Amino acid sequence: MAESARRARGGGGAARRAQRSAVSFETARFIERNIPNFEVLTEEALEIIEHNAETVLEEIGVNFPDNPGALQRWRDAGADLQGERVRIPRGLARKLCETAPSSFTQHARNPARNVEVGGRNLVLAPVYGPPFVRDAAGGRRYATMADFNKFVKLAYMSKWLHHSGGTVCEPTDIPVNKRHLDMLHAHMTLSDKPFMGSVTEPSRAQDSVDMCGVLFGEDFVQQNTVMTSLININSPMTFDDVMMGALEVYASNNQACIISPFIVGGAMAPVSVAGTLTQVLAETLAGIAYSQLVRKGAPVIMGAFVTSIDMNSGAPTFGTPEAAHITYGAGQLARRLNLPYRSAGSFCGSKLPDAQAAYETSNSLNMGLLAGVNFMLHACGWLEGGLVSSFEKFVMDADQLGTLHHLARGVEIDENAQAMDAIREVGPGGHYLGCAHTQANFKSAFWKSDLLDYKPFETWADEGARDTQALATARVEKLLGDYQQPEMDPGIREALDAFVAQRKAAEPDSFM
């Protein structure tokens, strides 16, 4: 199987065909920022937090339960072990992190969709993980594989998404021990954008690597990064053996991991911003250092998934100012480690794709761009605290992602942008709509929504007085109707189908 994959790539025909389809759907290149980062921590505050994080690692330590291999690696590296507790001498974790690359290329099967993760770039990937889906017609319900496929198609069709993501929703109608195969198959065949691997069992991470061997060729996978997968830290300071097992598979195969605390502030971290940042830094230092103990140079992303909490109900809250402070601050800490940074997303607590959802999401998306985030998971489609993938919100958020692309361009100052001829031509009391400069520049001057309504009130009323959700329902239908599957070498497709069939046949279904 792998042989046929390599041959197909070598021929170049598939790549050329994919390239043609890429043009017709107009996927934007990942964002390269031409604007500064927004920073909220002073140099003094950064030094205090860094000092405190080392104190946490040295004096309190982190837990690696049920993982003798990990404990041995830490012992060999010079850490102090007591049971599953790993205490890391001051400076050691930071030193180990130095071998992680400051940026890396994640390859897509269509090379035009490759992404550069790190530096001043921002890669946008869709929502990850919800067990439910919602749309206006069907309401809220458990997600199925049919829903999953639709989200992969919507992500493929979205101009502003660079990445197909991973578990865009949980296909609950497929056995737990087999759904990763169907999910990967969908990302590989329904899209040609880069994607994420499974992390729910080390064996499923291995399946992900093996399927990439089929798609890209085994040698290509060993020499290049073709997956970025999500490794959550069980905050506070616990490195779960299942997640670490998946990390070990990916790192040893040169595949990228996001190593990310998952924190509801006040519950899994202190109720203060500086305290939470201290814990985030301690946790990511330990996790990234561990990835480098598995394989020096393995690509990683420093993650920070942090929300605040409603202290009355205990519910997580999104798009809040405290989450913003943490996201800005963690970006500063990541840059001082010279590592790619993951944070922010289309976060919201609302049950519906309504104004609450949009306020919260917009707060988080804007913050993510200005915080210097390099990889934004959940960039569209998240609803109800991550319990729901919303079809309408997916296309609503994806449209807003266009604003981030335009914001990131910064301000041009060349002679055309200065427009002095236009100001002279029009003069006091004149009108710019018809002037030469406007005619020459209007097409590219402004970001253009593919969704929002700017019609006069009367036209809008005549057309049914639709709110944003109703406009989004229509856009979901349109995109799914227009969808065309990207071409794929039939030999590779056959081999992928065979791999999935064979692995499914090898063990009984489990829904646990």
Added chain:
Amino acid sequence: MAESARRARGGGGAARRAQRSAVSFETARFIERNIPNFEVLTEEALEIIEHNAETVLEEIGVNFPDNPGALQRWRDAGADLQGERVRIPRGLARKLCETAPSSFTQHARNPARNVEVGGRNLVLAPVYGPPFVRDAAGGRRYATMADFNKFVKLAYMSKWLHHSGGTVCEPTDIPVNKRHLDMLHAHMTLSDKPFMGSVTEPSRAQDSVDMCGVLFGEDFVQQNTVMTSLININSPMTFDDVMMGALEVYASNNQACIISPFIVGGAMAPVSVAGTLTQVLAETLAGIAYSQLVRKGAPVIMGAFVTSIDMNSGAPTFGTPEAAHITYGAGQLARRLNLPYRSAGSFCGSKLPDAQAAYETSNSLNMGLLAGVNFMLHACGWLEGGLVSSFEKFVMDADQLGTLHHLARGVEIDENAQAMDAIREVGPGGHYLGCAHTQANFKSAFWKSDLLDYKPFETWADEGARDTQALATARVEKLLGDYQQPEMDPGIREALDAFVAQRKAAEPDSFM
């Protein structure tokens, strides 16, 4: 009348009574930023734009039509005049702007509500100008004085609004030549927050000054700023005699004006960011310089109301990345002039308080905070491109303004914020909810919405599955039900009533 007003202030009883009511409604103090400004223009770009703006003033000039007094002032100052065209020698306008104060206090009748405009402060004022109102029950309809009064009450009750604003909606049931009297009377009696004066005729500006004389005492008004009023420039580069007439009244009475281009990009200014900023700077330099020709030291705010345009329909668009670039850039230009800056707001094009409205508004509010805006007009309640004041959106946006207050606080780094004791106490795998640090800090740690829903799905569904608009309808009713009129000296109230009655009797109604 003025005598009785002065006596009442001198006594101090009214102020003390007002202070008591201020506490019960918990109005936040204006925002004092402890975070940096976000800047998108390089030093080189700033210098080019400043050079070009001077070129515009010197070579193209600005128009002051139908205003011989203004032309005489400019001639005396050394400008080159041809008809109504005023060409201003390079450097002159900037030089004249130097006498404008870098910040000023706007006094409220309740001294606890005074605001400082300038520096690192941000003062939030509600929507201004819409002829229509909308609420869920009544739909979209022409605004009336009853609507106006409700908005003044909502602004008074809002914790995060520092200012009562001006024309919160146009009371179209009151004659055009008399509605300013009723509007000012409402701001003065239904609220004790600072407010804006009328600008629709110079005589109405004079009425505004005279009514303030009744409220504050004539001497107090001459020695202190008690109104901030909105003077729009008729872009490109035209200074309308009515607006300038109002400016002349206010400046000569030491009252503050926002001098603000009103620009739909691509129509009233070049279709590029740098070109628009050049025009904004040229226009505000000319307008502010003129205010200083009227009275040296008159308080002013440099304004920039700039939207982009949908080139297909010609409709203005809001919350766009190009508007953000201009708002960030204009902030940099204002700071180099050492002047207070007005921009941003709850801008949106949507017809409904839906997700589109919230995305667009949130984009603009966040940008306004980070751009260093000192006075944000339209900070809540704007709908449909400014045609509509929305009751629901007013309280939705006003709630979001709380996030700006918390964001502006920045990050604390003292020992309590570092929370090292909490991290030690909880340790790996623990839980922070019950720890001593959380118990001591949780009440003030996180911004708390007074509107948004964080309930579990089932609870929310049982309670009617309300969207944000429905939650807002309930909040509008609650606030209006809880409203209590702030106390006022009966002598002043009588004098205000008498002033309005007398001015109304003095001329026939006009609806033109």
